[in-house]
Amino acid sequence: MNQANLTLKDFASDQEVRWCPGCGDYAILKTVQKLLPTLGRPRENQVFVSGIGCSSRFPYYMNTYGFHTIHGRAPAIATGVKLANPELDVWVITGDGDGLSIGGNHMMHTLRRNLDLQILLFNNEIYGLTKGQYSPTSRLGTRSPSSPAGSIDPPLSPCAVALGAGGTFIARSIDTHAKHLSAVIGAGHAHKGTAFIEILQNCPIYNDGIFEPVKDRATAPDFRVEVEHGKPIVFGGEREKAIRLDRERLRLEVTGADAGDVLIHDETNPVLAQLLAAMGGPGFPIAVGVLYRRRQPSFDEAFSRRKGKSKEGNLAALLQSGNTWVVD
Amino acid sequence: MELTEEKLDERHLDAREVVDVVVRFAGDSGDGMQLTGASFTLATALYGNDLSTFPDFPAEIRAPVGATFGVSAFQIYFGSEDVTTAGDALDVLVAMNPAALATNLANVVDGGLVIADRGAFTAKNLAKAGYAANPLDDGSLAGYRLLDIDISAQVLAAIESFGLGHKASLRCKNMWTLGLVMWLFDRDRGATVNNLKAKFAKRPEIAEANIAALNAGHAFGETAELPSGIHVYSVPRARSAPGLYRNVTGTQALAWGLLAGAELSGIDLLFASYPITPASNLLHEFSNRGDFRVGTFQAEDEIAAVCTAIGASFAGSLGVTSSAGPGVALKSEGMSLAISTELPLVVIDTQRGGPSTGLPTKTEQSDLDMALFGRHGDTPLPVIAPATPPECFDMAREAVRLATKYMTPVMLLSDGYLANAAERWRIPRVEDFERTPVEFAEDAGEFRPSRRDPQSLARNWARPGTPGLEHRIGGIESDHDSGNISYEPANHQRMTDLRQAKIAGIAHDIPLQQVDQGAASGKLAVVGWGSTYGAIHQGVKRARGEGYDVSHIHVRHLCPLPRNLGELLAGFDAVLVPEMNTGQFARLLRAEYLLDVESLGKVSGQPFKIGEILAAIHAKCREAEPAQ
Numbered sequence: 001m002n003q004a005n006l007t008l009k010d011f012a013s014d015q016e017v018r019w020c021p022g023c024g025d026y027a028i029l030k031t032v033q034k035l036l037p038t039l040g041r042p043r044e045n046q047v048f049v050s051g052i053g054c055s056s057r058f059p060y061y062m063n064t065y066g067f068h069t070i071h072g073r074a075p076a077i078a079t080g081v082k083l084a085n086p087e088l089d090v091w092v093i094t095g096d097g098d099g100l101s102i103g104g105n106h107m108m109h110t111l112r113r114n115l116d117l118q119i120l121l122f123n124n125e126i127y128g129l130t131k132g133q134y135s136p137t138s139r140l141g142t143r144s145p146s147s148p149a150g151s152i153d154p155p156l157s158p159c160a161v162a163l164g165a166g167g168t169f170i171a172r173s174i175d176t177h178a179k180h181l182s183a184v185i186g187a188g189h190a191h192k193g194t195a196f197i198e199i200l201q202n203c204p205i206y207n208d209g210i211f212e213p214v215k216d217r218a219t220a221p222d223f224r225v226e227v228e229h230g231k232p233i234v235f236g237g238e239r240e241k242a243i244r245l246d247r248e249r250l251r252l253e254v255t256g257a258d259a260g261d262v263l264i265h266d267e268t269n270p271v272l273a274q275l276l277a278a279m280g281g282p283g284f285p286i287a288v289g290v291l292y293r294r295r296q297p298s299f300d301e302a303f304s305r306r307k308g309k310s311k312e313g314n315l316a317a318l319l320q321s322g323n324t325w326v327v328d
Numbered sequence: 329m330e331l332t333e334e335k336l337d338e339r340h341l342d343a344r345e346v347v348d349v350v351v352r353f354a355g356d357s358g359d360g361m362q363l364t365g366a367s368f369t370l371a372t373a374l375y376g377n378d379l380s381t382f383p384d385f386p387a388e389i390r391a392p393v394g395a396t397f398g399v400s401a402f403q404i405y406f407g408s409e410d411v412t413t414a415g416d417a418l419d420v421l422v423a424m425n426p427a428a429l430a431t432n433l434a435n436v437v438d439g440g441l442v443i444a445d446r447g448a449f450t451a452k453n454l455a456k457a458g459y460a461a462n463p464l465d466d467g468s469l470a471g472y473r474l475l476d477i478d479i480s481a482q483v484l485a486a487i488e489s490f491g492l493g494h495k496a497s498l499r500c501k502n503m504w505t506l507g508l509v510m511w512l513f514d515r516d517r518g519a520t521v522n523n524l525k526a527k528f529a530k531r532p533e534i535a536e537a538n539i540a541a542l543n544a545g546h547a548f549g550e551t552a553e554l555p556s557g558i559h560v561y562s563v564p565r566a567r568s569a570p571g572l573y574r575n576v577t578g579t580q581a582l583a584w585g586l587l588a589g590a591e592l593s594g595i596d597l598l599f600a601s602y603p604i605t606p607a608s609n610l611l612h613e614f615s616n617r618g619d620f621r622v623g624t625f626q627a628e629d630e631i632a633a634v635c636t637a638i639g640a641s642f643a644g645s646l647g648v649t650s651s652a653g654p655g656v657a658l659k660s661e662g663m664s665l666a667i668s669t670e671l672p673l674v675v676i677d678t679q680r681g682g683p684s685t686g687l688p689t690k691t692e693q694s695d696l697d698m699a700l701f702g703r704h705g706d707t708p709l710p711v712i713a714p715a716t717p718p719e720c721f722d723m724a725r726e727a728v729r730l731a732t733k734y735m736t737p738v739m740l741l742s743d744g745y746l747a748n749a750a751e752r753w754r755i756p757r758v759e760d761f762e763r764t765p766v767e768f769a770e771d772a773g774e775f776r777p778s779r780r781d782p783q784s785l786a787r788n789w790a791r792p793g794t795p796g797l798e799h800r801i802g803g804i805e806s807d808h809d810s811g812n813i814s815y816e817p818a819n820h821q822r823m824t825d826l827r828q829a830k831i832a833g834i835a836h837d838i839p840l841q842q843v844d845q846g847a848a849s850g851k852l853a854v855v856g857w858g859s860t861y862g863a864i865h866q867g868v869k870r871a872r873g874e875g876y877d878v879s880h881i882h883v884r885h886l887c888p889l890p891r892n893l894g895e896l897l898a899g900f901d902a903v904l905v906p907e908m909n910t911g912q913f914a915r916l917l918r919a920e921y922l923l924d925v926e927s928l929g930k931v932s933g934q935p936f937k938i939g940e941i942l943a944a945i946h947a948k949c950r951e952a953e954p955a956q
Contacts, residue, residue: 001764013800015800015812015813038566042795043795043798044792044793044794044795044796044797044798045792045793046798047643047792049639059800059802060800060813062800062803063798064798065792065798065799066799066800066801066802067634067639067669067800067802068643068800068801068802068803068804069638069665069803070635070661070665070803071661073631073632073635075626076628076631076632076635076637077635077636077638077639077642079625079632079635079636079637079639079640080598080625080636080637080639080640080641080643080647081639081640081642081792082599082639082643083598083623083625083636083639083640083644084596084623084639084640084643084644084645084647085643085644085645085791085792085793086867087792087793088643088792105628105629105632106628106631106632106635108628109627109628109632109651114457163444165463216564218798238584260636266442294727303623305623306617306618306623307623309620314620315584315587315588315620315758316590316621316757316758316759318584318587318617318620318678319574319584319756319758320572320574320755322574323370323519323574323575324573324574324755325373325374325376325572325573325574326571326572326573327376327568327569327570327571327573328570
């Protein structure tokens with residue numbers, strides 16, 4: 001198939017999409033289907049692997065190779081796909097429960113190894129497919145069927161966890177923010193190594209509006225800051241606010257855009273990335289964009305070098321290796 | 329049936345020429361007994377005896393010196409006739425300390441030879457082994473041939489000139505002892521010398537000191553005044569079919585069989601595993617095979633290991649994963665996914681004593697029920713079990729054949745004994761094997777992921793990267809025709825029936841059950857599976873020699889069972905199933921064939937003894953014909 005002529009339609013499967021009306025997943029699906037034809041890679045080399053959950057239905061709707069697996073294990077199965085054939089572009093589709101709760105171990109080790117694949121983690125801060133229980137990213141006090149009086153376990157930050165696990169590409173974007181999301185996913189695809197992309201995704205049924213402040217046109221400028229490598233970190237409706245580093249206490253502060261010490265985003269700085277990943281709460285915006293990027297040899301490159309090439313006849317040599325004797 | 333043992337009436341050492349001998353090397357877990365045993369095994373194989381070995385080691389890596397629970401042993405049975413077990417009772421016990429003597433003496437035959445290192449029988453070590461008095465001096469060993477030597481002093485004197493220091497010099501005790509035992513059975517030291525040189529290539533002084541110790545032990549035998557009744561024994565060579573031979577452990581044969589299977593199928597192999605005793609050696613063996621079309625991946629856990637293997641199979645390689653019982657339990661959800669999505673997968677279970685952590689270094693066959701039934705949903709898959717170390721090679725190839733031909737996970741049951749035991753192996757000629765290349769779907773015209781071969785019922789296998797064959801699979805029930813998600817009631821019934829029929833149909837693609845020894849019908853059939861082969865073989869052989877009407881049937885395909893097995897067993901008045909569990913296979917046979925099958929279970933962590941099988945045969949036959 002001529003790659004140059006492919007369009008969004010070529011990447012949409014014939015299956016009826018079965019997410020709830022208004023689900024943020026629709027927007028993400030559309031963005032990915034639109035992005036893929038522009039990547040210059042053969043469609044048959046695209047493989048989407050997912051676990052269990054609403055987000056994990058994603059592969060059924062992509063007209064590519066796809067594997068809807070079991071809860072939490074998508075990174076492990078994707079690892080097998082990539083190791084068996086490093087020519088493939090492997091995408092992991094997961095959610096906050098699938099990727100960070102039941103599958104947290106695989107997530108951690110996949111990031112540590114730096115296998116060359118893209119992990120899109122749809123974070124809606126709730127378990128959707130099991131009807132609304134609180135998840136490991138749900139905010140403290142979240143009321144749900146399994147926490148009617150409010151959850152009592154504090155949430156984790158997906159990007160901070162990914163950094164801690166040794167991830168080499170950590171980014172965050174928003175389901176309906178198509179242009180930004182497309183750019184971030186494209187950058188993740190270009191990254192040789194594990195690209196971890198947290199996508200803030202709205203669940204209209206069980207956690208509706210949880211990200212509204214960062215999505216709403218009116219409030220977003222104050223609640224969201226788009227970071228770009230080498231550029232000052234400024235935000236606000238008039239771009240009048242900025243982030244500075246309190247070097248005494250090693251913490252971020254909001255300051256005026258005209259202050260002399262506005263922080264310049266350096267995506268190669270892991271300490272800064274940690275601060276940006278954790279940034280939020282009263283008065284602070286949430287950082288979106290590529291928080292961290294580092295070039296490091298990918299696991300599959302090293303693995304392929306180790307894995308030998310077939311040499312006819314060496315099986316016989318192996319069986320006869322070491323001490324043998326002849327009986328006449 | 330209750331487990332009892334009959335002592336085999338054998339005093340091998342009373343003659344100068346003996347048919348077969350059992351030797352056990354026992355010492356501290358740091359004494360190098362496994363290396364000693366392996367070296368003696370190689371020399372014995374090169375000499376031309378048939379043999380079978382049993383490494384028996386503790387779970388502790390370096391237990392406290394002198395402790396009874398830290399005793400590591402290596403047993404070898406060798407002789408001039410067919411040898412299929414590591415032996416019931418010991419003709420020769422090498423005891424490197426009091427703990428080794430205390431834990432093994434009960435197994436030495438009357439008149440057997442005990443070689444003890446007097447230098448290690450210190451007050452402290454004697455106390456640790458629970459001896460109030462020194463057994464070397466108090467006359468308690470009067471019924472045995474005793475050779476007590478201060479081996480420590482002998483070694484220190486022999487290799488003093490190497491200047492290794494006291495502690496490093498004592499490390500050569502095992503080679504001195506090996507030299508003595510090699511003298512006793514007229515074994516050649518050449519291969520051991522070469523192996524020591526290779527092993528310590530970077531530290532030649534260590535190699536030379538060990539070789540000097542080996543030679544000194546040998547010279548001691550030749551020159552010292554030994555007690556009467558202790559001399560060189562001759563064990564005539566075994567008659568063997570012509571060919572090229574080697575020793576092989578179950579683990580080696582399994583790994584090489586998988587490599588052979590993949591090569592003959594023309595596919596790459598991805599071996600993904602997580603370390604667990606006693607299965608880790610397979611991971612190590614694959615890690616050394618970078619010269620083959622095999623990738624070896626140490627996963628973060630058991631679940632990741634099976635899932636990585638499944639991912640590799642989806643991508644067109646053959647995924648293989650390996651573990652012991654606790655790990656296989658963790659893999660069960662992944663195995664169900666591979667059954668649902670119909671992907672090839674080989675799962676190797678090197679069984680150990682359970683439940684839970686159980687006896688990690690000891691052998692058992694108690695994962696059979698798990699292999700057959702231990703998954704959620706109706707999830708049939710083929711289960712096979714090699715009987716001997718060499719047979720691991722053939723059954724591993726069979727696992728690859730079944731997995732790729734039928735697009736299914738296959739479980740291969742090994743165990744701790746089979747994995748570590750070594751036997752002689754006539755090396756097969758690779759060029760004699762039939763090549764059966766896997767055929768991947770390539771043609772986009774008629775492609776659906778659910779297209780099936782009408783004969784095997786296997787679906788077609790399309791690799792990502794193939795243009796036009798883009799498709800999705802998953803763990804949700806799929807439509808029998810389109811392969812898309814389907815929640816239709818009738819479709820689920822149909823797919824469940826199809827999964828059953830596919831596996832059941834394999835019965836037509838495996839050999840009919842043969843009778844290993846004896847007639848195809850008669851009074852008693854002793855039916856085994858897996859590593860109990862050797863003991864059952866010898867037990868039945870001896871009983872037949874005594875005139876009993878008994879046959880040995882050994883089953884390799886446990887699911888599906890050979891299609892003539894029910895009829896075959898029905899031809900016997902009684903069926904006895906010895907197995908290292910509480911009767912799992914016996915229950916299966918009763919359920920499948922409505923036969924009055926009797927179980928003989930043993931779960932002590934040790935393999936069956938010949939005398940235990942023989943006692944059961946005698947009891948069973950006496951039951952049938954009451955004494956007059």
